[in-house]
Each structure stands twice: as structure tokens, then as C-alpha cells.
Amino acid sequence: ADSDVEQLTKDPKNWAMQSGNLANHRYSELKQITAQNAKNLQVAWTFSTGVLRGHEGGPLVVGDTMYIHSPFPNKVFALSLEDQSIRWKYEPKQDPTVIPVMCCDTVNRGVAYANGKIFLQQADTTLVALDAKTGAELWKIKVGDPKIGETTTNTPHVFKDKVLTGISGGEFGVRGRVTAHDINTGKILWKAYSTGPDNELMVDPGRTMTWTDGKMAPIGPNSSLKTWQGDQWKLGGGTTWGWYSYDPATNLVYYGTGNPSTWNPRQRPGDNKWSMTIFARDLDTGMAKWVYQMTPHDEWDYDGVNEMILADIKVKGQPRKALVHFDRNGFGYTLDRVSGELLVAEKYDPKVNWATHVDMKTGRPQVVAKYSTDKNGPDVNSKGICPSALGSKDQQPASFNRKTGLFYVPTNHVCMDYEPFQIEYTAGQPYVGSTLSMYAAPNSHGGLGNFIAWDAGTGKIVWSKPEKFSVWSGALSTAGDVVFYGTLEGYLKAVDLNGKELWKFKTPSGIIGNVHTWEYKGKQYIGVLSGIGGWAGIGLAAGLTKGTEGLGAVGGYKDLAKYTELGGVLTVFALPDR
């Protein structure tokens, strides 16, 4: 039977999934807080998680209870919304040797809820189900092995009667996959890899389709194996640490795969399928209906895992069941989510220079030779590549506003120098093979970020608001015509539908969490986790100082230390009582 999660997300008083609903909208129908009164927002209450390092994701609200998570050691708190008392607290025991095999800070993107259970995906790859009333463990299962660099950071995704887990470790030669579990027992129902033989990919060579020559065509046999040398696919990456979505009408689940391992592209000739790919799979069987590879043979670390947003919008004048995806590679993609057809692929940061455009017939980006780190070769520093390896956007999810039909997108405005080198694989050791430095996009406003509004039907930027740092926080838009996002300095900001700043508040630490909203006893609240970290904040989070450390992020974001310090705190806002 289906779980209650879909029903719970239909009541805007709840915030029952990390992204608000199955379609990853990050949009709320609540409208007590409006563009007119947002300037009056005040702090209602705060809560410290007691954990330092980066706080991604956000709490869930179901009924009168809030569920708050933390980064490693992955604590979970159930708070009463009545008096903020702690109903229960859960803290798993985990071996801290997992910390050094997490590429981009000890982040966790939050818990999931369904049928009276809380699902937590721990850093050490344990998926645990807790009783939402008591915090008691109901079952747990380990989905990976940190000894070979496998960790988990993404939220578990509950769709219907299943909970889906991903895997991280593209920087350690981990072989990506998605695993579907029974929500009642944790039992594995299917497991689908990103690379390898057809049966392990869970594809049907004759029926799994992809965009070829301006139309959909079957992928054919050995579609992944053919695109790797020897058995390199076994260490091939394509990890699955992003934000998935699900469409009940088609029963398809959508997610993206990350970079191929290693970052030295000369070592892995071929298209490296199906890394950097959007998968559409039948939720019940796990079989792929269609796939689309955004960045064949990646040479820049443009992981394809960013959120898959399902939106019914007009594309070039025609109503479409679309999937919208802001890829790390700097292109905003609009696809038909039923068939997989490519509809729009345009740059959502005008500084993107590694490719001139996406060829709409082949679906392939047209790479500029000067920025090809493979052509330039190992031990050559390819300079001035935009975007940097963090992409024009990383994991920070955008909001789809069902009223305006537009997307509000937190972005990076960062370029890089990238120097690949030969690397040998050693299990559990970094398998990166590149030295990076990062800096604000040259000849622009000097900042490292923009917060933009995007029209996915035409592929055009509607407005762009410059930011000093990358916007590493998930956005929220509401029926009150307000858009919220957090900044790395620590401001929570409210802007109107034209991007005009209405209000801001400096929270205790830099924000990489996602803004969310709920209603309790007739009052609308806005909440956000602060706690600097993630890849952009890794210098502060892990105490690194050398510019090229943190894969180049330490140098790029060194000025953050002038604005903020570590510490995980939830800050909750509301309008004053009249």
C-alpha cells in the first residue's frame, strides 16, 4: 500500500519532505507572510544542534512535531511545536573514520518521514527507520562500505511504499547506484547501478530510450560497457547523492548521477556512461524508461546529481509535462519527463565558457578546445574555465513557483584553473587526480554568486541578483509572493518576485541549509538551519588554509572567515502578534 507521505505534503501546514513535495518544488501555498509584510519578520525561537560543521537540508514538520537532523554524528531531535521541548533524541554510534572519506564536509541533507517513521541515512551508509513517536529504532540496513570510500549524505526519498537510498564517493572510485527498500522492513527490492552490464544497470537495451539524432531511440546492448576501457566502469563513479523526484502519474522516479572517476579524464577514454546522466526509472520494477547524459566524458567534475524538478509548464508555447534540471555544467535543461525528449538546454550563467552550446540534435555540449582538460592533457593547467568544478549550481536546490511558473535558483559565479595528473587507485584513498584553484567569475560583478529567476520554457534568465558568495542554500518561494534564500555570510533574505530585497537577518553562522515553511496554530513560520560548511565552506569547517586544499574551495572562499564562524542553529521566524 502507498505511504501517507504524498497526502501529508498536500497540506501546506506540514513540511513533510525535504523539498516540500514529490516533485521537488520547494514551494508553499501559505500566504500569511507576504511581499508587503515580510519586512516585519522576527525571530520566534532558535535551537542549537550542538554540532559544528556544515548543516545542509532542513527540518521536517508533521502535525505538531518537528524533526531536526545534524551533520555527522547525525543526531535527530523531535521537538514539540507547542513549547519546543525535546520529545526524543537519537544519536547513532558511528565509526569516526568515515569523516576523512567524505569529500565535501560531513554534511547530511535531512531525514524523511512516512507512516509514523523517520528515515535517516547516516554518514556510514546505514539506513535506519525510527519510530516517529518515540525515536526507537525499528530496523536498519547498511547500504555501502566506508572502507572503500562509500558514504551517504543525501536524504532518503520515500515514494509510495519504498524508501530510496543513494551513495556518495565519486572522489574515491565508488560505483554509483540507487537502492529501493521496503519502508516496513528495509528489505532491498531493487538495486540499479550507474555503470556496468545491462542487467546491473537495470536497462532494457531495446526499450530504454535516449535522445539520439533529434528523437528518442533505444540505447542498445552494452551501452555503458562500450564507453569505458576494460573494467574501469567498476571504479566508474556516477554516484547518486542528489535530490530525486517522483511522478505518481507515470510511476517514474527521476535522479541524476555524478562524475566519472577519476578527475583525470585522460585515464578513462570514452563517454563514461552512465555517469552525468538523468535516469527515469519505474518505481516498482526499477527498470529505466529513459536516460539522458548531460556531460559525456566529463573533464571538469560537473556531477549531474542536482535536483530534478517536475513542473507542468509551457515550453515554447506548448503545455508540457516537464522535468527541469539546473546542471553543474551551467546549462538549464528542460526535458519531457514522460518521453525523455530534450526540449531546452541554455546557459543559466552567461559566463559559462567550457561549451558554446548544446547541440539540440545530439544532445551533446559542444566543448571549446581551449577548456578541454583532456586535450590539454595531464600536468597542464587549463585556466579560466567557467564554471568551476562546483558548477554553476551545486546541491543547493531551486524553487519552482507554481503561481509564476518561474524557477528561483541559487547559483555559483565561480571559475577555475584545473590541472589533472595521473593517479593510481587505492581502496579508500582519494581518487581525484587533479589540482584546482577557484575564483570569482572574471569581468563580472566581483562576487561568487547570483540568485536568479529562470524561465524554463524559453531557457532565459528573467532577473539576476548578484551575491558576494555563492548561494549555497536551498530556495523557497510561497503563494505570498516572497522568495527566501540564505547566504554563506549567514543572512536569511526575503526578496519579491522581481528580486528586490525586502528583508534580511544575520543568523548565527553561514547558511547552507534549505529554507522551509509551515503553519502551527494559525501562524506561518519560516525556518532555516545555519552552520557553515559544505564544499564552499570546507576551509572553515575542516580548518584548512592552503588555497588548493578542499579541491580549490579553500582559496576561492577564503573571505568567508571575515563574516562567519562554525555552529549549527535552527532559526525560526514569524510575523509579530498583532
Ligand SMILES: O=C(O)c1cc(C(=O)O)c2c(n1)C(=O)C(=O)c1cc(C(=O)O)[nH]c1-2
Ligand atoms: O561524487 C560524489 O560522490 C560527491 C558527493 C558529495 C556529497 O555527498 O556531499 C559531493 C560531491 N560529490 C561533489 O562533487 C560536490 O560538489 C559536493 C558539494 C557538496 C556539499 O555538500 O557542499 N557535496 C558534494
